[in-house]
Amino acid sequence: MPNRTDKISLMGSVSLGTGVMIGAGIFALVGQVAEFAGDFFPLAFFLGALVAAISSYSYVRYSSVNPSSGGIAMLLKDAYGPGVAAGSFTLFMYVSMVVAESLLARTFGTYLLRPFGLQDSTILVPILGAGAIVTAAIVNFIGNTLVERSATITAVLKIVGIAVLAIAGLIGVAAVGDGFRSQSSGDSIDFVGLLAGTTLCVLAYKGFTTITNQGDDIRDPKRNIARSILISLAICTVLYVLITVSVSSSIGAKGAVDARDYALAQAAEPFFGAWGVGITVAIAVVATLSGLLASLYSVSRLYAMLQTMRQAPSLPKSVPHQPMIITAGLAILVTVFLDLSQIASMGAFLYLSMDMAVQWGVIRHLRAKIDAHLWLPILTIVLDLAILIPFAILKAQSDLFTVIVAAVVAVAIITAQVVTIRTRERSLRG
Numbered sequence: 001m002p003n004r005t006d007k008i009s010l011m012g013s014v015s016l017g018t019g020v021m022i023g024a025g026i027f028a029l030v031g032q033v034a035e036f037a038g039d040f041f042p043l044a045f046f047l048g049a050l051v052a053a054i055s056s057y058s059y060v061r062y063s064s065v066n067p068s069s070g071g072i073a074m075l076l077k078d079a080y081g082p083g084v085a086a087g088s089f090t091l092f093m094y095v096s097m098v099v100a101e102s103l104l105a106r107t108f109g110t111y112l113l114r115p116f117g118l119q120d121s122t123i124l125v126p127i128l129g130a131g132a133i134v135t136a137a138i139v140n141f142i143g144n145t146l147v148e149r150s151a152t153i154t155a156v157l158k159i160v161g162i163a164v165l166a167i168a169g170l171i172g173v174a175a176v177g178d179g180f181r182s183q184s185s186g187d188s189i190d191f192v193g194l195l196a197g198t199t200l201c202v203l204a205y206k207g208f209t210t211i212t213n214q215g216d217d218i219r220d221p222k223r224n225i226a227r228s229i230l231i232s233l234a235i236c237t238v239l240y241v242l243i244t245v246s247v248s249s250s251i252g253a254k255g256a257v258d259a260r261d262y263a264l265a266q267a268a269e270p271f272f273g274a275w276g277v278g279i280t281v282a283i284a285v286v287a288t289l290s291g292l293l294a295s296l297y298s299v300s301r302l303y304a305m306l307q308t309m310r311q312a313p314s315l316p317k318s319v320p321h322q323p324m325i326i327t328a329g330l331a332i333l334v335t336v337f338l339d340l341s342q343i344a345s346m347g348a349f350l351y352l353s354m355d356m357a358v359q360w361g362v363i364r365h366l367r368a369k370i371d372a373h374l375w376l377p378i379l380t381i382v383l384d385l386a387i388l389i390p391f392a393i394l395k396a397q398s399d400l401f402t403v404i405v406a407a408v409v410a411v412a413i414i415t416a417q418v419v420t421i422r423t424r425e426r427s428l429r430g
Contacts, residue, residue, distance in 0.1 A: 007217055007218060007219045008217055008218040008219065009218075009219055010218075010219070010224045010227060010228060010231075011152060012152055012218075013211060013218050013224060013225070013228035014155070014228050014231050014232050014235075015152040015154075015155040015156075015294075016210070016211070016294045016297070016298070017207060017208055017210065017211045017228055017229065017231075017232035017294075018155045018158070018159065018207075018232050018235055018236060020100075020207030020210050020291055020294045020295045020298065021204065021205060021206075021207035021208065021232060021236045021291075022155070022158045022159070022162065022236060022239065022287055022291065025103075025201075025203055025204025025205070025207075025240075026162070026204055026239070026240055026243060026244075026264070026287075027107050027111060027262075027264055027284045027287060027288065028103060028106070028107040028110070028261055028262075028340050028344070029200050029201070029203065029204055029344060030244060030247055030256050030263040030264060031256045031257050031258075031259055031260035031261060031262075031263040032197075032200055032260065032340070032341055032344060033045065033197040033200050033201055034197075034253040034256035034257050034263070035197075035257045035260075036193045036194070036196040036197035036200070036391075036394065037190070037193050037194045037196075037197030037198075037253075038187055038189075038190060038193060038253050039187060039248065039252070039253045040189050040190075040194055040197075041197060041244060041248065041253055041256065042241060042244035042245045042248055043194065044194055044197035044198045044200075044201050045201045045204065045240045045241060045244050046237070046240075046241050047194070047198040047201065047387075048198050048200075048201025048202045048204060048205055049201075049205055049233065049236070049237035049240070049241075051198065051202055051380075051383045051384070051387065052202055052205035052206065052208065052233060053230075053233055053237075054376060054379055054380050054383060055355055055359070055380045055383075055384075056208055056229050056230070056233065057372070057373075057376040057377070057380070058075075058358055058359055058362045058370075058372065058376070058377050058380070059071075059072070059075070059208070059209060059212050059229065059358070060225070060226040060229055060230070061362075061370040061371070061372045062075045062078075062212075062362070062366065062370050063211075063212045063221070063225040063226065063229075064222050064223070064225065064226050064370075065222075065369065065370045065371070066078070066370075067218075067221030067222060067225060071209070071210075071212030071302065071305075072090060072093050072209060072212060072302070072354075072358065073086075073090045073093075073302055073305045073306060073309065074305070075212075075358060075361065075366075076089050076090050076357065076358065076361060077090075077309065078361075078365070078366060078369070079358075079360075079361025079362065079364070079365045079366050080357075080361055080365070082309060082311075083421055084414065084417045084418055084421050085357070086311075087306070087309070087311035087417040087420065087421065088413055088414045088417045089353070089354045089357040089358070090302070090306060090311070090354075091306070091311075091312070091413045091416075091417065092350045092351070092353055092354040092357075092410070092413060093209070093302070093350075093351065093354045094299065094302055094303060094306065094312075095330075095350055095409065095413065096206075096346075096347045096350040096351040096354065097210070097295065097298075097299040097302070098299065098327060098330045098331050098334060099334055099343050099346055099347040099350070100203065100206070100207070100295065100347055101133065101292060101295050101296065101299065101327075101331040101334075102129070102331050102332075102334035102335040102338065102343050103203075103340060103343045103344055103347065104132075104288045104291045104292050104295065105128075105129030105130065105132045105133050105288070105292065105331065105332075105335045106125055106126065106129045106261075106335055106339070106340050106343065107261070107284065107288050107340065108128060108129060108132045108284070108285060108288035108289060108292075109124065109125035109126065109127070109128030109129040109132070110125055110261045110262055110340070111262055111265060111280075111281050111284035111285060111288070112128055112281065112284075112285055113125065113128070114262050114265050114277065114281055115274075115277065115278065115281060119261065119262050126335050126336045129332075129335040129336075130332045130335055130336060132288065132289060132292055133292060133296075133328050133331050133332050133335065134328065134332075135289070135292075136289065136292035136293045136296050136328075137296055137324055137325075137328040139293055140293065140296050140297055140300070140324055141321060141324065154286055154287075154289075154290035154293075155290070157283070157286055158283060158286060158287045158290065159235060159239065161279070161282075161283035161286070162239050162242075162243055162283060162287075163239060163242065165243065165246065165264070165268065165276075165279070165280060165283070166239070166242035166243040166245070166246045167242065167246075168271070168272070169243075169246030169247075169249065169250055169267065169268070169271060170242070170245065170246050170249065172250075172271035172272075173246075173249040173250070173271075192390045192393075192394070193390075193394070195386060195387045195390040195391070196387070196390040196391040196393075196394045196395075198387045199348050199352065199387040199388055199390075199391035200344055200345075200348055200391070201240075202348065202351070202352065202387070203344060203347055203348055203351065204236070204240060205233060205236060205237075206351055207232075207291075207295070208229045208232055208233055210294070210295065210298035210299070211225060211228050211229050211232065211298075212225060212229075243264065246267065247263055247264065247267040250267040250268075250270050250271060251263070251266055251267045251270065255267070260340075261340050264280050264284065265277050265280045265281055265284070268280045296324065296327060296328060296331075299327050300323035300324040300326075300327045301323070303323040303326060303327055304322075304323040307322070307323065310420070310424055311417065311420060311421075341399070341402070342399070342401075342402045342405070345391075345395055345399070345402045345403075345406065346402060346405060346406045346409065348388070348391065349388075349392070349403075349406040349410075350406065350409070350410065352384045352387075352388045353410070355380070355384055356380075356381050356384050356385070359377040359378075359380045359381050359384075360377075360381065362377045363377045363378065
């Protein structure tokens with residue numbers, strides 16, 4: 001894509017965006033969200049789309065005025081200057097994206113092993129996940145054009161596949177005649193749990209931010225970045241709501257929680273038997289692998305921008321493709337040492353923290369430059385806090401270790417940025 005005559009089309013951009021979004025978010029998070037939101041987990045996915053759509057306004061406005069391959073890195077730099085704040089929150093975003101890649105990788109391993117009853121293997125799942133990351137990195141080395149072309153094909157396969165599964169499931173429920181609430185527990189809505197579940201659902205949509213990293217590699221970026229983000233969000237919202245309603249009708253919230261990491265495959269079994277599970281597994285494998293391809297491309301570009309800004313470490317100059325190697329290496333480490341629940345939670349903490357920093361930067365420093373309406377960034381911060389606080393409270397009660405790990409990672413990033421900035425300032429003075 002560096003070739004100026006071969007820029008990304010709007011369809012290619014949407015394919016890359018949905019390629020990142022339609023992956024682990026829907027295949028791995030349904031059970032985790034149901035654990036928080038209960039019978040109302042489809043509503044949580046809709047609310048997650050609403051939060052992401054409102055949040056996207058600031059990214060759309062900035063990208064439309066200043067299209068850049070740095071995307072969020074450049075936005076934060078413009079808002080806070082080339083200092084600790086911009087570097088820290090950009091790395092929050094970077095790490096949350098790496099974590100998302102690990103979520104894709106472990107989901108790939110989990111679903112691939114589901115037909116053999118080995119989906120809970122603590123050895124095979126991370127091995128397959130690491131192998132998927134290596135494969136995706138190699139494909140990216142071969143050429144970015146291949147990534148775009150494969151993204152377009154796989155995006156169509158994923159959209160059609162998930163839509164067919166969802167609609168077939170809903171038709172199956174209607175044919176049986178038990179009704180869409182037949183698997184409901186009858187429990188009343190738990191608003192705290194619903195908000196906490198929405199936090200994880202935002203992860204299923206946050207892939208829209210990778211579109212901002214395409215910068216002027218996309219045709220007519222001032223118009224098409226915004227279009228690509230909105231189209232990608234709309235497609236994913238419809239698919240996620242349809243498929244979660246289908247899962248709810250098939251196995252209910254309890255069944256989704258019991259299956260947890262492979263709820264979609266479990267939901268296909270009551271109506272469609274073994275072949276339904278097989279089709280779901282096939283779609284999950286395509287979705288996660290294509291998501292890794294698109295994500296590694298976008299996230300490595302973000303890291304390259306950080307290296308250019310001298311806010312991220314580099315390997316020796318003799319090592320080629322450093323952003324891709326570093327990104328893939330970190331994703332493999334997370335894949336090996338954390339499970340799906342821990343990976344998703346850490347990603348949620350880091351991403352929403354970064355998102356609030358972006359919105360505050362727009363409010364304080366960029367509003368006039370990008371001609372932004374003030375109320376939308378303010379509303380985004382309110383919504384982010386409204387879902388993140390209940391999630392943090394419930395997560396601390398059930399899994400304090402993950403909360404501590406996320407806090408340690410955040411402190412380590414900020415500390416590293418302080419050291420990096422001071423070192424850079426000394427070298428400039430010297």
